[in-house]
Structures are given as C-alpha cells and as structure tokens.
Amino acid sequence: MTTFIKQRSAIALGSRIGVIAIPLVVFIVCVLFVPRFLSVDNLQNVLRVGSILLIAACGQAAILIVGGIDFSMGSAVALLSVVTVILAPEHGVALAFACGMCVAVLAGLCNGLLIAYLKLPAFLVTLGMLMVLHGLASLLSGGMPLDAAPSPSFLWLGSGHVAGIPVPIVLAVLAVLSLHFLLRYTVAGRGWFLVGTNFNAAVNAGLPARRSVLLAYVVAGLFCALAGAILTSRVGSGQPNLYPDLAFATIAVCAIGGIPLNGGRGSAVQVVCGALIIAMLNNAVVLLNLTSAWQQLLMAAVIAAAVLLPQLHTVRRRYTHLFKGNAQ
Amino acid sequence: MKTIFQASGISKHYGTTCALRDANLALKAGQIHALMGENGAGKSTFVKILVGAVRPDGGEIVLAGQPVRFGSVRDALNQGVVPVYQHSTLFNQLTVLENLSAFGLGTARRSWAKRNCLDRQQANEVLRLVGLDVSLDSLVNELSLGERQLLEIARGVGRHCSVLILDEPTAALGAREADRLHETLQVLCAKGTAILYISHKIDDIKRMADAVTILRDGRTVVNAAARDDISAAQIVQHMLGQTFEPQALCVSNRGDVVVEAKDIRLAAGAQPFSLCVHQGEVLGIVGVAGSGALRLGEVLAGAASGHGATLSLSGTTQIINDRQSAMRAGIGYVPSDRHADGLFLGLSALKNASASVLQRFSSWGVLRLREEAGPFDALIAQFNLNPARLDLNASDYSGGNQQKLLFLRNLVLPNLQMLVVLEPTRGVDIGARESIHQALRELACSGIAIVVVSSDLLEVNTLCHELLVVASNRVVGRMTADAQTDAVLSMMAGAC
Numbered sequence: 029m030t031t032f033i034k035q036r037s038a039i040a041l042g043s044r045i046g047v048i049a050i051p052l053v054v055f056i057v058c059v060l061f062v063p064r065f066l067s068v069d070n071l072q073n074v075l076r077v078g079s080i081l082l083i084a085a086c087g088q089a090a091i092l093i094v095g096g097i098d099f100s101m102g103s104a105v106a107l108l109s110v111v112t113v114i115l116a117p118e119h120g121v122a123l124a125f126a127c128g129m130c131v132a133v134l135a136g137l138c139n140g141l142l143i144a145y146l147k148l149p150a151f152l153v154t155l156g157m158l159m160v161l162h163g164l165a166s167l168l169s170g171g172m173p174l175d176a177a178p179s180p181s182f183l184w185l186g187s188g189h190v191a192g193i194p195v196p197i198v199l200a201v202l203a204v205l206s207l208h209f210l211l212r213y214t215v216a217g218r219g220w221f222l223v224g225t226n227f228n229a230a231v232n233a234g235l236p237a238r239r240s241v242l243l244a245y246v247v248a249g250l251f252c253a254l255a256g257a258i259l260t261s262r263v264g265s266g267q268p269n270l271y272p273d274l275a276f277a278t279i280a281v282c283a284i285g286g287i288p289l290n291g292g293r294g295s296a297v298q299v300v301c302g303a304l305i306i307a308m309l310n311n312a313v314v315l316l317n318l319t320s321a322w323q324q325l326l327m328a329a330v331i332a333a334a335v336l337l338p339q340l341h342t343v344r345r346r347y348t349h350l351f352k353g354n355a356q
Numbered sequence: 357m358k359t360i361f362q363a364s365g366i367s368k369h370y371g372t373t374c375a376l377r378d379a380n381l382a383l384k385a386g387q388i389h390a391l392m393g394e395n396g397a398g399k400s401t402f403v404k405i406l407v408g409a410v411r412p413d414g415g416e417i418v419l420a421g422q423p424v425r426f427g428s429v430r431d432a433l434n435q436g437v438v439p440v441y442q443h444s445t446l447f448n449q450l451t452v453l454e455n456l457s458a459f460g461l462g463t464a465r466r467s468w469a470k471r472n473c474l475d476r477q478q479a480n481e482v483l484r485l486v487g488l489d490v491s492l493d494s495l496v497n498e499l500s501l502g503e504r505q506l507l508e509i510a511r512g513v514g515r516h517c518s519v520l521i522l523d524e525p526t527a528a529l530g531a532r533e534a535d536r537l538h539e540t541l542q543v544l545c546a547k548g549t550a551i552l553y554i555s556h557k558i559d560d561i562k563r564m565a566d567a568v569t570i571l572r573d574g575r576t577v578v579n580a581a582a583r584d585d586i587s588a589a590q591i592v593q594h595m596l597g598q599t600f601e602p603q604a605l606c607v608s609n610r611g612d613v614v615v616e617a618k619d620i621r622l623a624a625g626a627q628p629f630s631l632c633v634h635q636g637e638v639l640g641i642v643g644v645a646g647s648g649a650l651r652l653g654e655v656l657a658g659a660a661s662g663h664g665a666t667l668s669l670s671g672t673t674q675i676i677n678d679r680q681s682a683m684r685a686g687i688g689y690v691p692s693d694r695h696a697d698g699l700f701l702g703l704s705a706l707k708n709a710s711a712s713v714l715q716r717f718s719s720w721g722v723l724r725l726r727e728e729a730g731p732f733d734a735l736i737a738q739f740n741l742n743p744a745r746l747d748l749n750a751s752d753y754s755g756g757n758q759q760k761l762l763f764l765r766n767l768v769l770p771n772l773q774m775l776v777v778l779e780p781t782r783g784v785d786i787g788a789r790e791s792i793h794q795a796l797r798e799l800a801c802s803g804i805a806i807v808v809v810s811s812d813l814l815e816v817n818t819l820c821h822e823l824l825v826v827a828s829n830r831v832v833g834r835m836t837a838d839a840q841t842d843a844v845l846s847m848m849a850g851a852c
Contacts, residue, residue, distance in 0.1 A: 212725075213722055213723050213725070214718075214721050214722055214723060215714045215715070215718050215721045215722075215723060216721060218707070218714055218723060219714070221700075221703060221707070222700055222703070222707070222711050225700040225701070225702045225703050226696075226697075226699065226700050226701070228696060228697045229691075229696075229697055229698050229699055229700055229711075230700075230711070231659075231679055232659055232679055232689055232691050232697050232698060233679075233683070233711040233712045233765065234679045234680050234682065234683025234684070234689075234712050235680070235711065235712075235714075236680055292700070292702045292703065293702060
C-alpha cells in the first residue's frame, strides 16, 4: 500500500510539473523559432492580449468545476460594450462601465437561476442566452458598431498603466489570485468541488447545492464583466460582434490547462497555463505572418494534444490500477 | 462429479503490490461453489482473472481438461465461462429480447448479425429455464432488481455456458427475490453447470453452496471444503484469521422523543402513518425491495418527500423538509448507494469526511484548512479506517472503508441527535461490518437515536431494539428485537 501511495504522489507531482512545463516548452519553442518574439514590448503585448481571455476563463473554470458550462460569454461582453458606449456620453464613463458590467453579471444570474432552480440543462440555457444577448446587443446598437468618444478615462482600463504595468495585466493577476483564493480557501469554492463531483451526494451531505451552482454562474458573470469592460475600453467602441467565440476560447483555455468538462476538478494555475499557451501561440502565428486559417488549425492541434496527452497517461496506468477501482 | 474448471497457483502483482500469491480453485460440474474472503483478500482480482478480464502473472487455468489462456472476456465467454456481475450490465432502455441477444451480437459477423440473435422461442425457453416470467418485449427498466438479476443470468446461460460466475448476486435483492434466484441456480446446477458463487452472506453460503473456498491475503486458505465440514464460525475465522465474538445488545436506555414524524405517506395516496424515534434507541426498519422501507428511511432523513409528511424535532416546532435543514437540526444520513448518493469519489477522503461541517472550520466563508483534519484523528483509530489516513482519494478505499468515511462525515456533526443509516453494511466485509455495528451501538449508548434500514434480517436482529416491518408502502408490524425471524419474514412477505 505504501508503495502505491508513493507512486500516486509521484504521479500527482509529475502532472503538477507537467501543467507548468508545457507553457514553458511552448515559450522556449517560440523564443527559438519565432523572430521578434523575445522582446519586452512583444511579451507585454502577449500578456495584455491574453489577460482578457484569462479573466473570462477564470469564470468559465468556476462553472466547469461546479459541473456546468457557459456558452453565453461572447454575447455578454458584446451587450456590455454596447450598453457602456450608449450610456457613457450622458452618465459619465464610470457609471456607464458599472451599468455595462451589471448587465453581464445579470446574464450570469439568469443562467444560474434557470440552471440551478429550474433544473434546465446548462448547455441549452447558455446557448439560448448567447442568442438572446446577441439579439439585444444588435437591437440596441442598430446592428452597427458604435464608436465611443475617445476620452482618456474611457480608454484607461484597456490601455492605461499602473506603476508602469498595463492595467489589463494587473487586473488579470488580481482575477487569478481571487479565483485561487475562492477555490482553495472558501466555503463557496469547496462547495463547487463537492457539487461538481457528485450533486446528489452534496445534497445528501446537507450542502446548499443549488445555491452553490447559482453562485458559480454569478461569479463567472463577474469575471466575464471585468473581461468585457477591459475589451470595451480597448477597442473604444460598442460592437454586437465584439468577441463572438469568447466562450469557446475560454473552454479551450480550460481544456488545454487540463480542467475536465465533467466537473469537480480544476485550479487557477491550470487556467493561467492554458491562457498563456493560447496567448503565446496566437502571438507567434501573427509574427510568423500565417493566415487565420492556419491559426485555427494550430489551435485545434493544441487542444487535441492537451486532451489526448493525459488520456495516453491513463491508458498506460490502466492495468496497474484496475484493481483499485476508479483510479483517477 | 468431475472437475470442469480448475485454477491453480494463480498469482498477480500490481506494481510492487501483490494482489494474489497462490490462489487455487476447483469447480465441479453440477456444483455450487462459494468463493469467500474479506474485501482486499484478492477476490475481485481472482474473479477478473477467471473471466479473462485480467491476465495472471503465474499459475494455470484448466477448462474441461484443456489448459486455457483467456485473452479477453469475450474469449472466456466463447469457451463457456460466463460472468454475472454485482452491478447490472444490462441495457436498461432495451427490451428483454434485445438484451438476451446482446452477447450474440458480440460474435456476429457483419451482415449475418441476425443469424446469431435468439429467436423468440429460444428466448422464451431460456427465460423459463431461469424461472423468469416476463414478456420478451418489456423494457428492462420496468423490471424489478431481482428480475434483472435473473435476466442477466438468462443472458449468460442462453449461450454455451459450462461455468457461471456470480459476483454478489443477492446484494441488491430482497429475501423473496434471493430465494427465487437460489431456486434458479439449483435448476442450472441439476443441468450440470458449475456455479461459482461469490458472496459475503454466510447464511446464503451455508444454505446454498456445496463447497466453500476461502481466500485470505491473496492465498487460498480453505480449498473446496464440503459445506457440512465447515461451520459458519469457522468460515468467519478463516476469512479474518481470527475469531470474533458477537456483541451483546446495548441495554436500551430509551429516552425522550427526538424526532416525531407525522402523516408519512410512502407513495402518493398511500395510508398515512406517524412514528416517533427516541433518544438512545436503535430502530430497525425492514422490508423487501420495493416495499417502501428505504423510502421511509429517506423521509426520516429529510432526503425524500413524504407526500405531506411533517418531521419535527422534539421540543421545537421546527419543520424539516430537506436535507439541509435536517442536517442543521442534527439528523445524520448514510444513503444506501454510497457511490451514487454518498461519496465524492474524485476528491480526497478528508474532503469527503468534512463535507457536512464546512462551517465548523470556517469564518466569514473562509476555510481554516489547518483545522479541517483535527476532529477525525481519534475517529480514524476508533473505526479502524484502512489505510488510516485521509489524504488519499476516496476511490482508493475499499467498499467497507468508503462506508466508514460516510460515518465519519456524520459523527462530526456538532449536534447529532439522530442518525439514519440505509443498508449500513451492503457489500461490506465482515471486519468493517463489525466496526460499523460497534460504532452504531456506542452511538446509541451515548443517547443518539439510530434508525437502521436494512434488508439483512440478521443485522437488524443483532442491532436493533425495535423493528418496524414495512410492506406495500405501509408499516405492517412493530415488534421487539427478540421476535422470531420467521414471524418477521412472513410479515415482510405477507402483505406484498
């Protein structure tokens, strides 16, 4: 038994190192083979672009851990941008952003209520929400991008600096730290893991399982709102087609980081690693002057590799762990 | 009778762990042969080797005089070794006939698939052979658990079957269904099939089996002892490697009413009834599968709706209608299906054990992780949790130890007043069973009310002060522990 435990912890350590090793490998490959990759400006650019995806992916991770999924993020940030740009001239930039972000949080709340309390499938609810929010954004904007008055305050979130560091990067770091804290050190985060692992067992253990699911969607709405606000400020306009595949990109981030789609597992570190890999590859593709078609194919290959690698690992261990039952 | 299936000197290592050292078994045609052993004795590995799911490291298997090496389960099936597993492997959405044909499809050659399927007449014959009286077109999920078990056997014997291997066939069955299964086995036996019967239930073994083989620590310690040459006590002794005194009942120090349940209906439109549970009492609830006994336990735990039932705690007028409020009121709950409804299999044992008391080591919603394991140190030793640590994944523990984890979760409830336990020892080995029983007795002695719902009459008899018999969704009898087993049995069966 003790040997078995040692093996198990060695494997756990191995996969933990693996999570950090893969972005490192991608980084080294990029440095070696992509011209102009290794410069302060470019790396800062990688992080700034990646930070929006990273913040949204923090929300997606919380939902995946609780056993759900959210397809509506792309439309939520679009509606957020349109609402913000419409309100900004009359009510001031700060209030406009606050209202825009409230819209995204409300969308998360609606998702959560429908999924947790009406027991509707997350897949359909958030797919419906994707369409509803996109429809609203198109209606409000008349289907055309609305340009914001270019004031420094409007652009600060996306292009400003705090102590020399771009604001999006600062916010991304804060988002990751808060996700880590939530998952590791709070009752709410522990509840997500328990509910995501076995909903019935969570109910029988006397946990507020439905509230836990609702909370995950609301928290995801918050992360999504933050990402959307940065994106809106960065592009300086309200667009119904701002980032249509944001939800899929965040799911890809989580998958590449190794967070399973069936709930109960995941960590902030995994989200960071997944986002870094995607951000670096996107940047490399641009620097190498490849078309967006190549970019998509490359991304598909990376996702396939990320999903398949742990599987190979499992196949190899399958026989040694057969008698232990459900070895993870 | 000739030996038809023989395994000798089987060994199997997983990494550096040795699951089997020297396992032997000799099955004779027309004989029911029991294979016994505690969880972890190597039984499941042995069976997996016998049915071709796992390859042994050493030893040899001889089938009908020929040495065989099974490459896969299908390989073993084709040579007439048919396994029937504890957990159903039927296709619930398909009909009985389609399920019966399922094994045939595995060997079908593309477009000739139809030819290998059973026709209706053959299928009916097979059903008659196992004593199953259902329509070929009924869906499997309309069948009772007992009927499904018989169907699973029918599927196995519908083809060439010389050795039938049954893993805990009666674990999920009520007494009547188990009897029916046993009759079927006798019939198959008479036709010359060799049957390997794996079970924890010593009663079943003593009644059914012609010979007994016992595994301990990966070795065969008793090889094909004739039933009459070995007593129940000896079986237990060989399985554990030690002797074992049955514990006397703790004297009932029945106190005040803890929980009062009124207007319970176990099904919509059923007769309502009320009952009280007292401090320090162990209340047993028995009933065959489908009688409503399990449902009554769930209602008392707040886990299922009692169709208008009200559950109130003594001294207060607090009404409990879900698990969350029940837990806050101090009602602990161990569900009957620990994998589906109890455990968080992907998470650590500690997270499993502390799931109900997150408030206890948190303030303002922030966990104090260092305090999480504290309350469990003493309990781990008291329960003989093995391995005696909580940092492993819950799925790494054996069935009995997983059950202990569920008990740990409830024992640390700060204001535990009543513990509702469904099927406390289903699929659990004797050692764990004894420590679970002991823990329940101690809890009762310390003044906590215990409700035990079990299909195991022996368990209820040794554990409970009072017995409720449930049949057809109502309480048909109430008696003290020393009641005659026969009387209870007839009551359980009578109202069905």
